[in-house]
Every structure is written in structure tokens, then in C-alpha cells.
Amino acid sequence: MPLHVTDYTWSQTDSAVNVSVPLKGAAPGRVDVMSTDQYLKVHFPPYLFEAFWFEDIDDERSSAKIGDGVAVFSLMKRTNRWWQHLMMVNDDKESKRRIREKALEKHLQKVSAEAKIKAVRKQAESKYALETMMELEDQERDRIQKMKDSEREKVSVELVAWQQNHPTPLRDNTKTPEHGSAKSGRNQPVHRETKRRSQEPPPPRAAGNIQITFTPRVFPTALRESQASEEEEWLRKQAEARRVVRADLEELEDLTQEERNPDWLKDKGDRCFVSGDYMGALNAYNLAIRLNKKMAALYANRAACHLKLRNLHKAIEDSSQALDLLTPAVEANASARVRAIVRRGSAFCQLQLYAEGLQDYEAALKIQPENKQLQEDTQRIRDMVQGCPPD
Template identity: 35%
Template sequence: MPVIVKDCEWTQTDDSVEVVVPLKGKAPPPSAVFTSDTYIKVNFPPFLFELDLLHPIDEAESKAVISKGVAKFQLKKQTPGAWEQLAYKTEDKAALRQRRLKAEEGVRQRAAEQAETKSKEQYEKQRAAVQRQMKLEEEERRRRQEKQDAARSAVDDALAQGIAATSISAQTSSPPPPPPPSSSSTSATTLALTTTAPSTASSLPPVRRAGKISVTFSHRAFKTPERETYKEQEQQWLDKQAAARKAIAEAKGEGGVEHDPLWYIDKGRSFFRAGDCQSAINAFTSAVTLDKTSATAFSLRAACHLRLCDYQACAADATKALSLLQPPCSANAGDRLKAHLRRAAALEAINDTQAALFDYRKALELQPHDARVRAHIAELTGDDGGDGGGGGVQE
């Protein structure tokens, strides 16, 4: 908490007041001094001097100076006359605080106004300087343009005078025109020109005959000159690339037996026997992609779907196989029997009894002594005359 200093000396005249404050051996900076129209202050820690003036002063005409261990305030009175006392005294601390705040606010406002005024003055000075510079540059451009115009006019005048003088001298020094030639001299001159002029047709060289130049280029896989190449290493690289392309083509099925649907059917049979029905379906699908009329591929794929309990797909493939096994004959009887049995089993599994009975009866027509087919028919019709054998999925 600062130590409040109250001792000071003051003198006055009708126009001014002088206040001297001892600084207790301190040397505060000028920023520690505050002066307003009704309140002055000096802050020199740990000391603080505050004084509320009895009457307002002219802040603009007042000043404070720090020298020789004292702070001297030279204050200009707003209203001339003698003051009864220096300090404004009141018991109302709130009113005193409000008076100080008002004084400080007035100082801030005046400082802001002064800063704004100074900024405007600076702007006007800069603007005036720019205008003066622009005016000087414009005058300089005008002078240069006048010099250029004068020089151009002088050159044009000199050129015009030279042309006029040349024309006059040419007119005065031109010789008289020669007399017209006589008819005899004209014919003699024509004859001389005719006899002495060389023949232009005989002087031209003959036209060159057209020819053809054959150019051949050796095949080069690498775009390098022959003198900069290494044939052995390049050939090894080309052989490796060819082998790699061949391996990729074989892996993708782009060459050899992979284009044969029978090859895919054999692969599918192998997968089916091994119990890998999904791989078998993929192989049979590749076969029907290559040959859409392969009833064998459709029938075998139906068997795979039946084993995987995909009854709808099984019935669809069996139906497609039966449509391709036309016309019915002894040669395709075995394939038709398998297709009917597979479709019947699928339809029975989805409780389509009538359609399943139709296929079982068709199968019985193809193989009348098959006890398993009879058992399925008896089971579906409720007749116990069969032996109860189950129809499995066969290849």
C-alpha cells in the first residue's frame, strides 16, 4: 500500500498557481506525473502525492517539471483571481472519488481528441505532399512532351525542306527527251536483238528422272542405338518377359485346354468327388459360359446345388438340362434320367409334391425296374408298396 504524501508548498498570482512537492529522494519518470483540470498526482513508489484543486485550471497552459528532488507544477488558472485555499476539501468520499474519475475521464477524452487531430493533420500533410509530388511529375511530363514535340517538328520541317530541294534540283537538271527513233533504226535494233538473244529453251537443264530409295530398319525392342546396346543381356530380359507373360496367360486361362468346356467339366467332376461343391459349381459355370448348350454341365451343376441344399437353383439347372436333351432318344436317356431325379429331389424338398411325382414317373419310364424311384413314388402317393430306398445325389 503506498505512503500518502501530504506536505507541499504553493504560491499563487491572479493568473497562476505554483505547487512544489518534495520527492523524498526519489527520481520518478515524467510519466509518473498526472495533471488534469481539477486533480494532480505524482506517483513515486512507495510514495504517492494526490491533490484535488479548489478551482479548475487550464490544462493545456499548465506544465509539471521534475528537477532537483522536487516536482514543480506551474498551473494556469481558468478564471483569474485569488484562491482562498489550494485543496478542495469535502467529507463526502464518494463525491471526491467521482470528481477524480471525471477529471481522469476528461484527460483521456482530450488525449484521444488530440491523437485524432494529430492523425488528421498527419493525413492532410501526407495528402498535400502526394498532391505536390503528382503536380511536379505532371509538370515534368509536360516539359518532356513539349521537348519531344519540338524535336519531332524540327525533324519533320528538315525532312520536308530536303524533299522540296531534291524535287527542284531534279526538275532543273533533267536532260531533254531524245528524239523518236526512225523506222529503219527500229527494225535494225529488233533484228539485232533477235539474232543475239540466246534460246531460253535450249539453255534449261533436262528434268531429272524420279527414283526410289529403299530403306530398311532392323527390329529393335529397346530404343537405343546399336553401338550402345548389349544384345545378350537384352535377349535374356526379353526371354524372361515372354515366360512371365505365358505364365500369366496360363493362370488366367487364356491359352491351352482352358478354352475347352470339357476340361472344366472334368475339373468340376474332380471337385465334386472331393466334396468341394462350390469349386465344382465354379468349374461347371465356366463350362456353360464357353458352351451354353452343354446339358452335361447344367445337370452336374444341378447335382452340386442339390448337395448344398440350394433347391431352387438345382431345379432351374435340371430344367435347363432337360430342355437341351431334345429330342428324347436312347442316346440321352441316361442323362435325362439323372436330370429328372435331381429335379424331383429338389421339388420334393420344397414340398412341391405334384411336380416331384411328375419327374419321378418320368424317371420310372426311363428305368422301370428302379426300386428307389418306386419307393419315392409310393411315399409321395401314400402307397406302402415300395421298399423305402432313398434317392441320393449321384454324379
């Protein structure tokens, strides 16, 4: 069960309400906020703050500041009048459930709209960057052409000046050796033959074959259908993760050569997990992560151990860390992302945070929509969020 925050403070004016929620040491990046006109949720595991407002607020004109160990919300009232209470006085669970579901639906719509706006903005920025680059290339091409024209003109002027200073002597073409006058017609056939030969087309070129080879691609999808840049970035990060090994452990001297290899430790942890030795697997993954903090599989597998050992908050943290490392999202890491998302969603559900768990399961279902087991689990959690009894 989450720990509900009760030591919040609030104040109000005729037009606004100010609420301060202590974060109890949580980093700003770990704070999840969901806000609507009737509802506010601030979640920073294992703590949770929920507020069902006494009257509606204007969420579009409201603001939030998270930092320095506190989250401060400045909420604008829709009606300028004094509130008798900050939250609803009745404890109607059915009304709160409907408000929570409506808030979740509105939040998902807002996130989707923001994602679309972000995609459009990114496309516009890419187009602007491309146009700017093309303009710069045109300017550079014009500059080079002007330099060429200037150099050509300079050389032409120097050549004319040199010719004026070094006149070429005229040849006496009135006579040719051994043939008398140039006006006699003896050499005319020779000139006509030379001219005729110069006008003949050159012989055809010999036929041949040109061998073309292509660099094999690591990913099987066609280039026009794939995310080439994301795939290359993922390969680069995978190679970097294999190279990064920390060597500043004090007990490194006591480890064997195999125990200094994160891949060997991962395999050992996998074997322990399969055999049911979850603590042994956890210790192997812990040491492997101390040696290499860039391998997403280590965090995802350690999250599975925490689930078995009921360390649910640690399972959420490790799953989130694995998802941070599993970027960019490409086909090669789709299965790994699904496993990490489902493990985090399972931890949320075991903490009875079904709304958060449903978000994760729906995200995993978007990656693998044909997964029957995932469809059944998602529907079961959706029924629990909506108040339907589980099968």
C-alpha cells in the first residue's frame, strides 16, 4: 500500500489556491504529477498525495513548481469565492472512483496530444534545419563560383599582359619546303584527308561488367521502413555498454577473472533465478551492475528478482532504469522493453496502484498487440480500475 502524504499545507485567496506537498527527499525527476479540474495526484514511491478539490479549478491557468524538496501548486479557481475546505468533505468512494477514472482518461488524452504536438514541432524543426543547411550550401557554392570567376579573370588579364610583353614572331607561310609556292594545289588533298579523318566518329567502347557490392545491414527491415538513425544509435550504445567496465572496486583484487566479467555474472544470475535461488541471482546482478552500469538487461533481470522477493519499489526503480537504457526504441529491443514495462506494471499492481499499472500494461500492449496473455492481463487490470470484480 502507498503511504499517503498528510503533512501538506495550503492557503487561498478569492481567485487562487496554493498547495505545498513535501517530497520527503524524492528527486524531482522521480515525481509523477497528474492534474485535472477536479483532481490532483502527486506520486513519488512509496508516497502518494491525492486531492479531490472542494470546487473545480482551471487546470489550464494553473501551474506547478517541483524542487528543493517540495512541490508547490498554484491553482486558479473557476469561481472567485472563498472555499470552506480544500477537498471534498464527503467520503463517497464511488464518486472518487469516477473522478479518478475521468482524470486518468483526460491525462492520457493530454499526453497523446502533447506527443502529437511534439512530433509536429520536431518535424518542423527538422525541415527548418534542412532548409537552412541547403541555403548555407547554396551560399558556399556561390562563394566558390565567385572565387573561380575572379581567379579566371585574373589569369586572363595576366595572360593578356604577358602576350603584350612577349610578342610571338610571325611565320613565313608563303612557301613550303620542297614543294614551292603554298598556293599550288599539291597539298590540298592531304588537308582534305586530314579533315575527313578528324570528322569520323571514334570507335565504340568495349563492353564490360561493373561489380557492385552492398554493405550488409544488421537489421532485416528495408531502409525505407526502418529507423536507420535509431538503429545505429542502439548498436552504438550496445557496443559502448559492452566496453564499459568499472575497475575502481576495492574488492576487485579478491575477485576471480570470471567474476570481473559482467556477462559471466549475468549468466550466473540467470541460472540462479531459473533454479529459484533469487538471493543468489540478486547478488550476481548487483556485482555485475557495479562493474557495468550501462547494461539494461542487468537492471531488468534484477527487477524480476525484486518482484519475487516482494521488493516492489526497488522493482519499479530497476525497471525504469532498464527502460532509460533501452533507448532509442527500435525493433531489436522491443521484447526487452515489453519485459521491463510489464515488470514495472506488475509491481504497481501489487502496490494496488492499478491506474499506474494499467498505463504500463497498455504501453506494453502497443508494442506487442498480438500477445494474448498480455491482452488478458491488461483487461483484468482495466476491470479492476473500473471497479468490476475480477474473474
